Amino acid sequence: MIEVVNISKHFGTKLAVDQLSFTVRKGEVLGFLGPNGAGKSTTMRMVTGFIPPSSGEARICGISITENPYEAKTKIGYLPESAPLYNDMTVMGFLKFCADVRKLSGSAKNDAVEKAIETCFLTSVAHQSIDTLSKGYRHRTCLAQALLHDPEVLILDEPTDGLDPNQKYEVRQLIKRLGKDKAILFSTHILEEVEASCTRAVIVDRGKIVADGTPAELIAKAPNGSLTELFRKVTTTDTAA
Amino acid sequence: MNTLTIFRRELKSYFAQPTAYAIIVIFLILSLGLTFTFGEFMRIGDASLEYSFFFWHPWLYMLLAPAIAMRLWVDEQRNGTIELLGTFPVSTWSAIAGKFLAAATVSLVALLLTFPIVITVNYLGSPDNGAIISSYIGSFLVCCTFIGMTMLVSAFTRDQVVCLIVAVTLCTLMVLGGYEPVTRELAKATSPATVEAVTAFGIWDHFASLNRGLFRLQDFVWFASFITLCLVGTSTILSAKRA
Ligand SMILES: Nc1ncnc2c1ncn2[C@@H]1O[C@H](COP(=O)(O)OP(=O)(O)O)[C@@H](O)[C@H]1O
Ligand SMILES: [Mg+2]
Numbered sequence: 116m117i118e119v120v121n122i123s124k125h126f127g128t129k130l131a132v133d134q135l136s137f138t139v140r141k142g143e144v145l146g147f148l149g150p151n152g153a154g155k156s157t158t159m160r161m162v163t164g165f166i167p168p169s170s171g172e173a174r175i176c177g178i179s180i181t182e183n184p185y186e187a188k189t190k191i192g193y194l195p196e197s198a199p200l201y202n203d204m205t206v207m208g209f210l211k212f213c214a215d216v217r218k219l220s221g222s223a224k225n226d227a228v229e230k231a232i233e234t235c236f237l238t239s240v241a242h243q244s245i246d247t248l249s250k251g252y253r254h255r256t257c258l259a260q261a262l263l264h265d266p267e268v269l270i271l272d273e274p275t276d277g278l279d280p281n282q283k284y285e286v287r288q289l290i291k292r293l294g295k296d297k298a299i300l301f302s303t304h305i306l307e308e309v310e311a312s313c314t315r316a317v318i319v320d321r322g323k324i325v326a327d328g329t330p331a332e333l334i335a336k337a338p339n340g341s342l343t344e345l346f347r348k349v350t351t352t353d354t355a356a
Numbered sequence: 357m358n359t360l361t362i363f364r365r366e367l368k369s370y371f372a373q374p375t376a377y378a379i380i381v382i383f384l385i386l387s388l389g390l391t392f393t394f395g396e397f398m399r400i401g402d403a404s405l406e407y408s409f410f411f412w413h414p415w416l417y418m419l420l421a422p423a424i425a426m427r428l429w430v431d432e433q434r435n436g437t438i439e440l441l442g443t444f445p446v447s448t449w450s451a452i453a454g455k456f457l458a459a460a461t462v463s464l465v466a467l468l469l470t471f472p473i474v475i476t477v478n479y480l481g482s483p484d485n486g487a488i489i490s491s492y493i494g495s496f497l498v499c500c501t502f503i504g505m506t507m508l509v510s511a512f513t514r515d516q517v518v519c520l521i522v523a524v525t526l527c528t529l530m531v532l533g534g535y536e537p538v539t540r541e542l543a544k545a546t547s548p549a550t551v552e553a554v555t556a557f558g559i560w561d562h563f564a565s566l567n568r569g570l571f572r573l574q575d576f577v578w579f580a581s582f583i584t585l586c587l588v589g590t591s592t593i594l595s596a597k598r599a
Contacts, residue, residue: 165442166598188445195443199436203369215361216444260440 116140116298117162117268122171123322124157131157133322134171141267144294146313146330147302150350154322155302156196159272162300163193175268189217192261196272198254202246206237206256209245210263217264231259234289250277258286262293269293271301275308287312306342309333318349325349358446362454363461366428370462375427379420380466386416387470404487406567409473413495414531414559417463421502422509422523424462428455429510429594430519442598448591456500456507456587463499467492487569494566497579498559502527504586511593534558 117139124132132154139145147155160166162173164180164187173180175187201209210231214224232241235255240248245256254277261269274290275283290299291312303309309316310330318326318333326333326349330342337345370376387409395408432438441451477483506523513519532538534555543551555561562575 160439163443165439185445185447188443191443193440193443195436195439197436197439199438199440201365201369201437202435203372204365208368212361212365213444215364216358216446218357218445257440 116176117270117300118174118177119158119162120172120174122158122161122168122173124154124161124166125169131322132161132168135319135322135324136171137317137324137327139268139298139300141298142295143314144290144299144301144312146309146316147300147319148304148306148309148316148346149302149319150304152321153319153350155319156272157322158319159193159270159300159302163191163270164188189264190267192264192266192269194258194261194271194274196276198257198277200245200253200257203244205242205244206232206248206252206259207241209256210259213260213263219264227263227265231263234262235259236285251279251282254278255282267297269297269299269301271299273303274301275303275305306346309342318346320350357450359450359454359457362446362451363457366455366458367461370424370458375424376462376465379424379462380469383416383420383466384469387412388473391473404483404567405473405477405491406487409470410491410495410563410567414498414563417499417502418527418531419524420466421459421463421499422506422520422527425459425503425506426510426516426519426523428459428507429590430514430516433514434516438594448594452507452587452590452594456503456583459503459507460496460500463503464496467496467499484569487567490569490571491567494563494575497566497576498563501559501579501582501586502530504583505530508586508589508593511590511597530557530559532558534560536560 117137119135119137121134121136122132123130123134135154135158137145147158149155157166161168162175162180164184167181175190178187178190180187201212204212207228210228211224214220214227217227219227232238235258237252237255237259240252240256245253248256254274258271258274261271271290275286278286287308290301293299294312294314301312313330315329316327316333317324326336326345328336333345334340334342338348390412391405391409395412429438432441442448474485474488477488478485502523505526506519509523509526510519513522535558539551539555542554562578565572565575
């Protein structure tokens, strides 16, 4: 489970994330909504231990990411926004490397790699070099890396970005399925995704949470029963302020 | 443990691309070519190999070590894979050590492949093989020093060209710094203190004694502290960049 307490991040004088707090329990899928530049990726980078927070803290399954990063990181599967990959490797080679990093070996390693390849529909490109993959496949390869070690916590930064509608659908189904026994935090700016796969959603604007609730609650709050209207209302009024 | 995982990936990646092969072949052609031409190996009969063979190594490394090591953090930052590495349960220190060792291994392979020259001198004369071994050690340490330096530079930038130019410049200064003809000119133009500072930064002082078969503790301390400083610097820069 993920606990974030009053986390903030300054870049120079710019405040990218402002005293954000939220919790994601096991079995929950939290949608992280917000316009571009709201601070979603920055928050995720702090929660995954890539960048240190300016203040506040994040705990993964009760382990502080700043005090005990090594332990905490073993519990997390993370898909960064740009789905970065080592271009000189094959899909299989890359996943085996990730399995080594995750301390999997022998048959556990092979099984984990096979399973991740199957789950992310990568069988046809398993032995292809990563630099020859199309965008959708690159994205799914990086997603496979996040699922490989069957982590308790999944953090996915725009997991459906750049996918075609079929792939988007598959990934949403996957998130929903995995969410039954994991804590998942995923960001998006596509509002249908919230209804499709989240148990709860927060809307972030300029580093602050401006709305929070189940999809049904959020829709109930919305002026004319559509999430889009709510999103426009809470984020535009804030930008105007 | 994780150092080993990173090391293996980096090493595979060197040999999956033409980089390692190209650098090894260039090193072999140039080091052996220079020995038999400008090194006048045949004419002066330098069985210790000091002047004909090992003399050229720093000059080759100042160009080739940056070519080996520049990709270590530049690629990682340009492709964004540093974000994967930074969220894996791998300490920055393991990653740095693994990468450094991989680059050092590539250069060690190149260096060991020059063995025919050792066989040749043993066939032609009776060289001091102890001095040859210590020269090899010295040569490898010089290369590791330049790899460390390049790695530090690569932590600063995501641009390969910038990294290569800056690293080659710094390594060149380290080669020229203690090079006898340069220090002699420098002594005429500046104060002794400056000359001493420049020589201390240069590699020749430490390389030369190993070339003569002298194992001086101070040289090993110098190489070890320089390399450690570069690696610690790399770690500091990488952490500072994320903050
Ligand atoms: N490394 C950085 N240095 C300076 N500013 C940054 C950095 N990373 C993000 N920002 C700024 O922080 C804000 C939040 O960015 P981000 O978290 O990427 O937003 P989102 O993912 O919600 O689109 C943006 O205004 C962005 O320009
Ligand atoms: Mg983002």
